[in-house]
Amino acid sequence: MPKSRSARSRLKFWVPGAAAGIATAVSAFSAYGQETPFVPSRNSFGVPGLIDMPTAEVDPDGTLSATMAKIGDSTRTTITFQITPRLSGSFRYTGIENFNHPASNADGVYYDRSFDLRYQLIKESDYLPSVVIGLQDFVGTGILGGEYIVATKSVAPGVKITGGLGWGRLGSYNSFGTTGSRPNVVLATGGVPTYDRWFRGPVAGFAGITYAPNSKWNFSLEYSSDNYTEETRLGQMSKDSPWNFGVDYRWKSGSQLSLYHVNGNEVGAQFSIVLNPKTFGIPGGNEPASYPVRVRPAGSANDLGWVGNDAVAASAKSELRALTQKDGLTVEGLHLEARRATVRLVNPTYGAPSQAIGRTARAMSRTMPTSVEEFVVIPVVNGMAMSAVTMRRSDLERLEHDNADAMLARTAISDAYGRLPKADPGIYPKFNWSLGPYLAATLFDPNNPVAVRGGLRATADWEVAPNITVSGSVTTKLFENGNGAIRQSESALPRVRTDAPLYKQADNAIEYLTVALHGRPGKNLYSRLTFGYLEPMYAGVSGEILWKPVNSRLAIGAELNYVQRRDFDMGFGLQDMVTVDPVTGARREIPNLNGHISAYYAFGNGFHGQVDVGRYLAGDYGATVAIDKEFANGWRIGAYATKTNVSAEDFGEGSFDKGIRFTVPFATLLGTATRRTDNITVQSLSRDGGAKLSVRGRLYDQVREYHEPDVARSWGRFWR
Amino acid sequence: MSAILKRRFGLALIASLALAACGSEPNPAVDYLKGVVGGAKTDSNAGGVVTADQTAQVLAATPSPVEFVNIEARNSQALMIGIEQNGPYSTYGTAARQSLVLRSGMITATRGLGGDLMSSEEDALLRAVQSRQAGNAGYQMHFLTPGDETKTLSFQCSVVPGGTQAIKAGEINSGGTVMTATCRGEGGQFDNTYVVDKRGTILAGRQWVGFTIGFIGTQALRR
Numbered sequence: 047m048p049k050s051r052s053a054r055s056r057l058k059f060w061v062p063g064a065a066a067g068i069a070t071a072v073s074a075f076s077a078y079g080q081e082t083p084f085v086p087s088r089n090s091f092g093v094p095g096l097i098d099m100p101t102a103e104v105d106p107d108g109t110l111s112a113t114m115a116k117i118g119d120s121t122r123t124t125i126t127f128q129i130t131p132r133l134s135g136s137f138r139y140t141g142i143e144n145f146n147h148p149a150s151n152a153d154g155v156y157y158d159r160s161f162d163l164r165y166q167l168i169k170e171s172d173y174l175p176s177v178v179i180g181l182q183d184f185v186g187t188g189i190l191g192g193e194y195i196v197a198t199k200s201v202a203p204g205v206k207i208t209g210g211l212g213w214g215r216l217g218s219y220n221s222f223g224t225t226g227s228r229p230n231v232v233l234a235t236g237g238v239p240t241y242d243r244w245f246r247g248p249v250a251g252f253a254g255i256t257y258a259p260n261s262k263w264n265f266s267l268e269y270s271s272d273n274y275t276e277e278t279r280l281g282q283m284s285k286d287s288p289w290n291f292g293v294d295y296r297w298k299s300g301s302q303l304s305l306y307h308v309n310g311n312e313v314g315a316q317f318s319i320v321l322n323p324k325t326f327g328i329p330g331g332n333e334p335a336s337y338p339v340r341v342r343p344a345g346s347a348n349d350l351g352w353v354g355n356d357a358v359a360a361s362a363k364s365e366l367r368a369l370t371q372k373d374g375l376t377v378e379g380l381h382l383e384a385r386r387a388t389v390r391l392v393n394p395t396y397g398a399p400s401q402a403i404g405r406t407a408r409a410m411s412r413t414m415p416t417s418v419e420e421f422v423v424i425p426v427v428n429g430m431a432m433s434a435v436t437m438r439r440s441d442l443e444r445l446e447h448d449n450a451d452a453m454l455a456r457t458a459i460s461d462a463y464g465r466l467p468k469a470d471p472g473i474y475p476k477f478n479w480s481l482g483p484y485l486a487a488t489l490f491d492p493n494n495p496v497a498v499r500g501g502l503r504a505t506a507d508w509e510v511a512p513n514i515t516v517s518g519s520v521t522t523k524l525f526e527n528g529n530g531a532i533r534q535s536e537s538a539l540p541r542v543r544t545d546a547p548l549y550k551q552a553d554n555a556i557e558y559l560t561v562a563l564h565g566r567p568g569k570n571l572y573s574r575l576t577f578g579y580l581e582p583m584y585a586g587v588s589g590e591i592l593w594k595p596v597n598s599r600l601a602i603g604a605e606l607n608y609v610q611r612r613d614f615d616m617g618f619g620l621q622d623m624v625t626v627d628p629v630t631g632a633r634r635e636i637p638n639l640n641g642h643i644s645a646y647y648a649f650g651n652g653f654h655g656q657v658d659v660g661r662y663l664a665g666d667y668g669a670t671v672a673i674d675k676e677f678a679n680g681w682r683i684g685a686y687a688t689k690t691n692v693s694a695e696d697f698g699e700g701s702f703d704k705g706i707r708f709t710v711p712f713a714t715l716l717g718t719a720t721r722r723t724d725n726i727t728v729q730s731l732s733r734d735g736g737a738k739l740s741v742r743g744r745l746y747d748q749v750r751e752y753h754e755p756d757v758a759r760s761w762g763r764f765w766r
Numbered sequence: 767m768s769a770i771l772k773r774r775f776g777l778a779l780i781a782s783l784a785l786a787a788c789g790s791e792p793n794p795a796v797d798y799l800k801g802v803v804g805g806a807k808t809d810s811n812a813g814g815v816v817t818a819d820q821t822a823q824v825l826a827a828t829p830s831p832v833e834f835v836n837i838e839a840r841n842s843q844a845l846m847i848g849i850e851q852n853g854p855y856s857t858y859g860t861a862a863r864q865s866l867v868l869r870s871g872m873i874t875a876t877r878g879l880g881g882d883l884m885s886s887e888e889d890a891l892l893r894a895v896q897s898r899q900a901g902n903a904g905y906q907m908h909f910l911t912p913g914d915e916t917k918t919l920s921f922q923c924s925v926v927p928g929g930t931q932a933i934k935a936g937e938i939n940s941g942g943t944v945m946t947a948t949c950r951g952e953g954g955q956f957d958n959t960y961v962v963d964k965r966g967t968i969l970a971g972r973q974w975v976g977f978t979i980g981f982i983g984t985q986a987l988r989r
Contacts, residue, residue, distance in 0.1 A: 108913075323913060328880045329978055330910035334863030335877030338850040398914060447855045447867060447874060449885050449908050450916060678914035714912065717880065762916035765884060766877070 083325065085300025087256070087264050088318045090115035090308075091182065091190075092124025093136055093164060096254040096268040097292040097306045097314075099216075101208045102178040102198035104166050107131045108324040108675075110683065111300070115316035117308050118283050119143040125706070126162075127683050129675060135685070136162040137706055137728070138183075139490065140190060145281045151492040156280075159490065160190045168197075175199035182215065185239050189276055192216035193245050194252075204258040208268075212252055213245050218273035219288055221248035238694060238701050264294040266306070274309060286310030323681035327714040330766055336373060336405045337412055339446045342439075346416040353384045353417070362413050369409040374719065375402055378426065378512075379467035386420040388434075390467045393425055397680045397713045397721050399757045400450075403435050404764035411442050424462045425752040428564040428743070429513025430572055431462035432752035433596045446765070454761045459754045461596045463569045469512050476509040484521060488550070489728065494528040499550065501525070503557075513564045517742070519557040536629035538696035539734035540636040542583075542663040545625060546732060548614040549582050555616035557582055562743055570595045572745050581740040584609040584663075585620055586638075592745040597754040599648045601746055606641035607739050609663075637665040640739060646746050648755050652676055654684075663737040666690035670736065678759050680711030680723065688736030696735070703736035705729035816843045825936055825988060832936060832987040833858050835866060837879070839980035845987070866982075870896065871968025872960070873975060873982060881978020884908045884916070891947060894925040896966035898943045901925050905949055909976055919976075921951035923958075931961045933969045936987025942969055949974075956981075 086103035089095025092113030094103040105111070105128040113124045124138040138160045145156035160183035170176035175197040183190035196210030211217075214228065228247025254268030268290045277283035287310025294304045300320035308314050352358040363380045366389070370377050374395030381388040387410060393402035403423050410421050421442070423435045441456040484503040491497055501524040508516040537544045549555075560578035567573050570593055577587040586609035594601035613619035623636040642660030649655065658670040668690025676682045687704040694701035705727055712722040750756050816834060824832055824845045831848035835858075846858035846866055855874065859865040864878035872895065874886045890903035905921045928944035942963040949956055956974035963969055970985040 324915075325912050327912040329912050329976075330880070330882045330884070332880045333878065335859065335865040338857040338865070339852055340850065341852050443852065446852055447869075447885055449887075449918075679912065681913075760914050762884070762910050762914060766882070766910065 083322075085109060085111075085320050085322075087266070087294045087296065087302055087304070088113050088124075088126070088316070090117055090122055090306075090314060090316055091136070091162070092122065092126050092138060092318065093134070093162060093180070096208065096256065096266045097290040097304075097308060098270050098272050099208070099212075099252045099254055099268045100164070100178070100180055100194055100196050100210070101206070101254070101256075102166070102170075102176040102196045102210075103206075104128070104132070104164075104176065104178065105134060106322060106324075108677070109300070109320060109322045111318055111320045113316060113318040115304075115314060117306075117314035118277075118312040119145070119281055120277060120283070127675075132166040134164045136164075138162070138190070139495075141495065142277060142281055145277070147280055149492075155492070157490065157492045157495060158189055161185050167195075170199060181244065183240075184244070188214075188240055188243065190215060191240060191243060192272075196252075204260075206256045207253075208255070209251070209253045211249055212271045213247055213249050214243060215273075215275075216252065216271050217248045217250040218275050219250055219271045219285065221250040221271075224248050261298070262296055264296060264302075266290075266292040266294070268292075270308075284309065284311065323677045323679065323683075323714070327679070328717040330763075331713060331719060332717040333719040336408050336766075337369060339408050339442050340412040341443045342416045347419065347440075348417060349415070350384055350417045352415045358415060362415060365413040366409055369413060370406055373405045373409065375406055375409075376473075377406070378469040378473050381467040382414070382418070384417055386422065387414045387418045388422040388424065388465065388467055390431075390469060391423050391425050392427075393721075395719050395721065396763075397711050397719070397723075398678075398760035398763040398766075399425065399752050400761045401719070401763040401766050403757070404766070407437055407442055411439060414439070422465070424466050426466065426512070427748045427752070428515060428562070428574075429511070430564050430566050430748075431466035432749060433754070433757070434460050434462035434465055435752075435757070436460065450762050450764045453764055454758060459596055459757060461569055463566055474509055474511050477506070478509075479504070479506040497526070497528055499523055499526040515562045515564075516560070517562065518559040520555065521557055522554045523552070534628040535698070536627060537698065537734045539664040539666070539692060540623075540634040541625035541627065542636055542734045543732050543737045544734050545614075546583065549612075549616055552614065552616040555582065556618070557616070558742060560742070567591070572749050574743060574745050576741055576743065579612065579618075580607075580609070580742075582616055583612055584739060585612050586610050588739065588741040590745055592749060594646075594746070594749050594753065599650060599755055601646040601750065603644040603646070603744075603746060604641070605644070605660075605741075605744070606639070607741065608638050609636075609640065609739060610638065611636060636663065637661075640665075642670075642738075644746070646750075648676075648750070650755065654682075656686075658738075662688070662690055662735070663739060664692075664734045666692045666735055668692075668736060670738070674707075678762075679714050680709065681714065682707075682709035684708075688738075690736045692735035698733050700733060703729065703733060816845055821845065821936060821987065831856065831858070831989055833866070833868065834935065834983075834985045834987055836983040837979060837981075838983060866984075868968075868984070870966060871962075871971060871984065871986065873971070873973050873984065876975060876979065876982075879979055881976055882910070883975045883979070884910055891923055891925070891949075894923070895945045895947060895960050895962055895968065897925075898927055898945060898962055900927060903947070905947075905951075907976065919951055921949035921955075923947040923949040931970075933961055933985070935970075935985050938969060938986050938989065940969060942967075 083106040086094040090098050093100055095101050107128055109128040111126045115122045119142055121141045124136050126136040128134045140158045142156045144154050147156045150156040162182045164178055164180040166178050168174055168177040177197045180194045182192045192214035194210050194212045194216050198206055198208040200206050226246040228243050250271035252271040256266045258264040270288050270290050274283050274285050290308045292304055292306030294302045296302045302318045304316045306314045359382045367377045376392040377389055378392055379390035391406055396402040406423050407421055419439050421437045425432045436458040445452045481504045485500045488497040501522050503521045505519040556579055558579050560576050562576045565573045572592045574590045579585045588607045590605040592603040610620045611623050613621050624633050626633050640661045640663050642658040644658045647655045654674045654676050656672040661667050670688040672686035674682045674684030685706045689702045707727040710724040712720050828847055833846045835846050836843045844860050846860055848856055849859045850857040854869050856868050857865055867875040872892050874888050876882045885908045887906035891905040894901040894903040903923045905923050907919045909917045911917050925947045931944050932941040940963055942961040945960045945962050947958045958973045960968045960971040972983045975982050
């Protein structure tokens, strides 16, 4: 671009209308609207549907929604996630008031958890409707249990018609036939697939029509095949009419507020919020720009005059450190050779590893002596060299303004074992602390479905040396809802988790206080040794080793723990390992040793799997299988299940341990660069079978972040 | 039999937590909320209306190239200063570290604006605009999605010359041909307009820079 820096004296100070000249010069600009993917309305069960009945509409891939619906005595809270473009899953917590059932609480409220799956068999086309097959409450106690095949077709602008066949709950009104026999008892414990019931028993038809005159309003009319049989038999609801009417007000995001008239005698209302990790948030974030690449003057790449001049090397390092610091990155060390610079990098700021690497590389282009052609960035976590990311400086200069893929193709990611420059003196020890409020919730206790505690929490990390960290967290409780009464339930196992309510009574608590040592025992190997107060209920020693080649999608790990039970007051005291059952008085001993062998695999299509096999806290042996859907921006939504050699009967309610979990990166909520995430696990039940030690800092998530599959996945942020 | 909801922070309480929490590390949530409370938005740093005095001050204070930039949808104007050159690509920045990359005056990338244009395949479009004659050109724009995937929008642009336009701004006292590029592609169309001088330099332009940012107007004050 030609530059004219002359004639400043002849300046005409030209003002705001810079665009005015342009505006007169151009004709009309057509608006370019952003398309927002359509999210169908939810029904009272929190899945795409009419009022009580489902439709065959399907959410955009990745859609996450939460729905709370109240119809008469029945309140349903549902989380639904579109797992793949055709498959979705739901978790629901239902409360029915005035319900005469042995499991109802003192106030007569019956609580029940349920899971659904829906699969789209046929996508809607010009002539064919969308067809969905669904299983409702397919592992629960069966009170909401029902199956359906449903078809939905758009017939005119804003008008959709739906028809379907239902079994179970959805085949309970005005059935026209039966397919086999269906056991109709409400199971006591639930938690296992009720496959002996699926698509059996009476079958009934349901139908509906919706009309959406615009994007905000949606009117529904349905013929319901749900007879509310159990609510009528054991509760105070009844069905006077199969015709239900409803109206939805819908926001642009897909969130909705609905009112309806159900069963000819009830008024219902519902609210749904909808969020999609793929489309939620500011694209690319709001954080400041990085420094651009500085291109070396032609011919300067062979200028080796600086080699051997310590002052040049020292000044290059301090300039690099200052520049990266402005980007929220820490260069802990630099090994400078004539043609190569190797950086020891700590990234406290960016969720995407590629962004930290890209910003470091650009800062290097502005600070390293011109003869240095090879840049090696080695991210360090807890003193462990995670990978060596090798780039050519001339590629950075050449590809800065190209699509990021071009740079990825020229970047090598290899094991950094033995290549890490030492941290400069003065960097360690590091001390970080924080003080703030906390909030903890315990869900699904029938006597207090949402038990909330809150107070103040202080945490500190003292990094004595790069690979030795002392960490602690203490809390003081300031409030809790309910009467604080302990609900202690019978268990047929050592009370490794059913005693948790006793710990939650502590007003002042040490949540953890540990010393952790990390290391690289060999190529592809990572290690952790943690000792101290490992978690609220156990102290002890936890050792872990992980094998993870830097370019591999597979990792194998092993963890061995020796634990001792902590005192209920969560202070420094320990107690013996014998637990006493408050109901039966049975004394059982918790074994000291537990541990697992784990396999981790990133499927590469956004799905991640993990299998743990080993001995659990109560001494039971078994395996945990977990599947997560992972988004490049750090969102993760997954489910896990653990089955051990404890019988469903001994396990108690739920039959085996299972749950769903979410990882929410704050960066997507705030639009700024931050590594903070919120990890939420909703366990269906907290029982003693299949329980794991909850030690902090397991290796895999730390290690995988800077390995090739994860770095490549988020590579679009390299130039961000 | 109760189950446990384990979480470090309640999402609904981010606000109160962030405002109350303190520690040795800076808390981005606090900055964000301060911004919200104070009325600042993503474009606050580039925001406001550029006055004649500011223009004079900036031109006097730096010998570097200066570009006037207007993000229309945000009603936000700024003077950006040339900070780096890589071949034909010039990077302009603000003190708040927002940047714009221009190639002969055509925007090829933005940074720090939210919804940034990450890069472009602009060779053909730039050639067509520089030719100051009617023509057709392919054009691609690369963005990040909120999910951090790279998304490419592809367009076919029809470029037509219009009349001439005088450009008197800052140290620029020149003029050029008005070139309009009508680009059609996935999901819609937009019109970019450029004033191109005889050497093929875009002196001023109005260019669509993606769904989030919309149109950006640019005008060189010093080249």
